[in-house]
């Protein structure tokens with residue numbers, strides 16, 4: 001492998017059990033310099049444990065971890081955390097309360113001569129937009145400022161890999177977006193490979209070059225946010241990013257009949273139950289013209305008549321809930337702006353065929 005192709009961080013076959021439970025199960029991933037990968041998954045799926053093992057504060061039962069091609073952990077090697085060239089940022093990014101901002105940022109620079117270390121601290125404080133804060137103490141700073149000091153502290157020793165566990169969840173909503181973006185800019189600039197743990201799909205979509213979707217200790221899907229959102233591996237992966245609608249049917253001869261016409265369902269056995277999944281924003285609403293709906297077309301299939309059961313305005317969009325006349329299926333449509341038809345109104349629904357995902361029905 002050439003120098004340029006060597007990932008900054010490479011994890012292969014990582015496993016960790018606690019008692020009988022496999023909390024991390026054969027997990028592999030690679031992150032290049034300057035790339036941000038978000039480990040995304042529900043609470044308890046093993047994200048933090050994975051990060052702790054990579055940091056070196058926990059040991060795996062099996063697996064290899066390489067940083068810039070060098071093995072830092074396998075069944076024989078266990079490089080201690082401080083010698084892995086890994087920066088850490090956790091949710092409770094506790095700064096040392098008895099040290100000044102400069103003391104905190106310079107904490108990991110013990111081996112450096114004083115002048116060089118002071119210059120590095122000054123440069124980082126500039127970079128995180130806190131010049132003039134060097135002599136302040138943590139309790140004198142706002143939450144957002146403390147977070148930026150923590151980032152400067154983690155970056156000071158120029159780590160090759162940055163591990164971040166829900167680093168923004170302690171910040172209030174208004175601050176969060178700005179700090180996320182400036183943190184991302186800085187990390188990209190330094191060429192650090194970033195593994196960021198989050199349970200929030202929005203945060204992962206916003207930050208990640210690649211999302212690794214994790215469930216029960218395994219990565220179930222990995223790819224660019226756009227690809228994961230638009231081609232989820234299974235129903236749960238689709239449901240992780242938004243509410244979903246599910247239309248059920250039985251595949252016969254690779255075709256499935258639904259109130260929206262016939263769907264192509266290749267690869268599903270004859271008689272197999274399938275679920276057709278569509279996100280609420282991809283359900284189109286058409287007006288009822290004297291009981292006649294829009295004509296079928298290849299892009300949208302046939303229209304099905306739905307009776308409004310509830311409509312709510314949520315600020316940017318309205319959510320309209322329907323019961324299909326044909327079979328009682330309940331569906332929700334998201335419409336931009338204000339659209340509040342009364343309960344009981346009959347409207348026609350169409351679904352974009354290229355926005356549907358077909359999965360085997362869950363047992």
Ligand SMILES: Nc1ncnc2c1ncn2[C@@H]1O[C@H](COP(=O)(O)OP(=O)(O)OP(=O)(O)O)[C@@H](O)[C@H]1O
Pocket residue numbers: 018023041042043044045046047048049050199
């Ligand atoms: N030292 C331990 N001993 C026993 N069980 C543990 C230990 N550490 C973690 N676990 C269990 O392993 C599972 C995964 O924990 P982990 O913290 O990795 O999940 P997570 O995906 O980061 O969740 P969260 O987002 O809630 O932090 C949990 O059920 C947890 O209780």
